[in-house]
Amino acid sequence: MQTVKNSQRGFTLIELMITVAIVGILAAIAYPSYTNYVLRGYRSEGIALLSDAAARMERFYAQNNTYVGATLATIGITNANSANNKYTLQLASAATATAYTLQVVPQGSQVKDTTCGTMSLDQAGNKLPTTAECWR
Structure with missing residues (x-):
């Protein structure tokens, strides 16, 4: 009588747990970096909005020789x-001459x-905050 040896294939519970732990560690490291990258990417929207509005303000000044009367509506915004609705543009205070x-x-989510x-x-x-990281 011959005995047939059954070979089993697959993963042990220990191997699966080690894999899960490694994936968890990688995710814990990668997710905060990814989140910061996304926030920095959307920051460019705010910078573009500011730059466009500043150019329009300068155009208003060139035409009127003053900033008085310049509002978002009068400069064409x-x-x-x-x-992507990540930033809202405002005049921080009424424009002077x-x-x-x-x-x-x-x-x-940009907050x-x-x-x-x-x-x-x-x-x-002049830019605020003055951190160079905010303006690249």
């Missing part, structure tokens, strides 16, 4: 939200961007 300050306020938060730009090109 009908929608103060960025393309020689000065203005524009700001973009984060909306929705998690605590590195930069609300960004502003004035007529002299």
Whole structure:
């Protein structure tokens, strides 16, 4: 009488648990990096919105020799939200004859961007926050 040896194939529970642990560690490292990357990517929307509004303000000044009377409507901005609604454009205060300050306020999921938060730009090109990371 011959005995037939059955060979079993598959993974042991230990092998599966090790794999799950490795995937968990990789995810714990990768997810925060990915989140920061997404926030930084949307930050460019706010910068573009500020730059466009600043160019329109300068055009208004060139035509009127003053910033007085410049509002988002008078400079031709009908929608103060960025393309993906991540930022809203505002005049930080009423424009004077020689000065203005524009700001973009984060909306929705972009409020998690605590590195930069609300960004502003004035007529002299001064940027807040001053961190270079916020403006690249």
